[in-house]
Amino acid sequence: MGRKPTGRPTSFDIAYAAGVSQPTVSRALRGDRSVSEQTRQKIQQIARDLNYTVDKNASSLRSQRSNTIALLFFEDPTPDESMINPFFLAMLGSITRACADRGLDLLISFQRMEDDWHVKYQDSHRADGLILLGYGDYTTYTPKLEKLVAQGTHFARWGSVSLDSSGATVGTDNVDAGRKVGEHLVGIGKRDIAFLGEADETCPEFLGRYTGLCKVVEDAGLPAPPRFDAITTEEAGYAAAKALLSSGGTCDAIFAASDLIAIGAMRAIAEAGKRVPNDIAVVGFDDIPAASLTTPPLTTVTQDVKGAGETLVEALLAQIDEREVKPRKLPGELVIRGSTTQN
Amino acid sequence: MGRKPTGRPTSFDIAYAAGVSQPTVSRALRGDRSVSEQTRQKIQQIARDLNYTVDKNASSLRSQRSNTIALLFFEDPTPDESMINPFFLAMLGSITRACADRGLDLLISFQRMEDDWHVKYQDSHRADGLILLGYGDYTTYTPKLEKLVAQGTHFARWGSVSLDSSGATVGTDNVDAGRKVGEHLVGIGKRDIAFLGEADETCPEFLGRYTGLCKVVEDAGLPAPPRFDAITTEEAGYAAAKALLSSGGTCDAIFAASDLIAIGAMRAIAEAGKRVPNDIAVVGFDDIPAASLTTPPLTTVTQDVKGAGETLVEALLAQIDEREVKPRKLPGELVIRGSTTQN
DNA sequence: CTGAAAGCGCTTACAG
């Protein structure tokens, strides 16, 4: 045979071998129902024998659809430019799997907040849509989102669901999760709970967690939880706890807006000569792998990472197909460990 | 203006606006030196104004080059199917950055050992080459590699450099790193060192680390380090240490082939009522984020993750361009923490 | 159920 002396076979080679036209090969290989069962079988067999695969570039160019999704991590530039939040890494895994299950390819890219996200993938037709994952200042983030919407770019994002009704947003029910944490802490007899994390408009997710905590505390007739700002790093958690402990105020529990913050806080607590959980109970958020390795192990909130990946991909696909997309809240689950209960 | 009523502009639109031919636009935008400076400037300005980007599918189809690399993680299927080794996640970050610096897109995919890697990307022309990252049984891995070579697929891999002279392999100098660990342990007076990890042909990297350790121990006239098999998981490390401690044998130091193994081992040591580092010193490998969080913090070996990403991408690019590629060894750095020294 | 024709948006010889 060997119609083409070099390179990989094309649909014309398959067509020649099967004695049909090239468009029929294209149809058969995509499982088009209009091709007769017999012809389809034959063509698929030959394609297999010749080790043929459809050229994605040609197919995407013609059909104007790439079956590819681009995953953009964005983050504030960090001084050490290293640490990605482990939680997002877990998300990456679940999104990868969700894409693979649907035959989608996944492009990935780390973006700085300053960058022009939209241009890169959608405009160059590499991807049918974008999934946005990240943390960082929400106030600089929002205008970019609006630009994406204005451009008609398809995207789904992970984040705070409440503040944003613009379609494909998926996130943990942070208020509910904050409530669960509050109930647990109040339930074990804590009365004086502090919150560590930037709970304002720059970070609506943290704000939700704080809000949930406040509700429970208020209902129990306890003093409102003081807040100490911290971004999602161990260093920030350490500094915030330092500030809390040296402010002269007392507290018998800390709810940190993330595990990274909680881990930093535990270091500060140890340095201050206090004990976890007896003097101060500590709760984190995310359930990163390191959370079970601290001393004592960290009580935290597990987010539904697997469900998140599935839901994000589904939401994006729905948007691409112009189906209706509603924001989705996923439940967070409290995981109780030694940092809030002695054993 | 508005030549096309709908959709994004093409190079024809730019050509029309600039009063030149379409091929000239193509040349100007790629910075072809043959286009006059003036024309080039003008075209680039117009392209910017019209928010034009080159259609990657068309350009890849025509040029038969995609400027895209596919990163394949492969792993033995794990029961919980969750945990990716944190070390490879760090590698992902550095490879992403190295690709971005060179204007390459990055496709990512997790593969099971059983899968047919080669077909997926190279054959469908999505990627110019593959980077292979992973762990798992090397003996099932090698035949796949050979198949890739036979197919003329371009790839670079992270792994054991010594056993494999086939081009684009990059890895830590495991023997040297093992030696550093051995010297440290012998230097602090340990005499009876055990190795935890599958140090045979199924995992040449672990074997290298063991070999380095053995050399030092032998030179010091100490008994050869016993080996206890463990794959790279916490559970396996726990089980291996259990086996070691209950074998009735004594040991005053453990070199674990990975941090995950070391963390599991420390748990087993604590359960056996022994203290780290006084009764048993522990050293890991990889310096994952969790390594500094254990009690005591884990002495380990840092691999040059940043250099690894750069080197892998460079090696792959060289291979694609048919330039000569030599295997590259990167140094590992010992990081001494509390698990081998009291303070 | 199948085929002939057109065309997706580029890049690349080939001319001049």
Added chain:
DNA sequence: CTGAAAGCGCTTACAG
């Protein structure tokens, strides 16, 4: 330095 022509390998109306 620039243009006219061809063609990368598919998918999609359109006919029959």
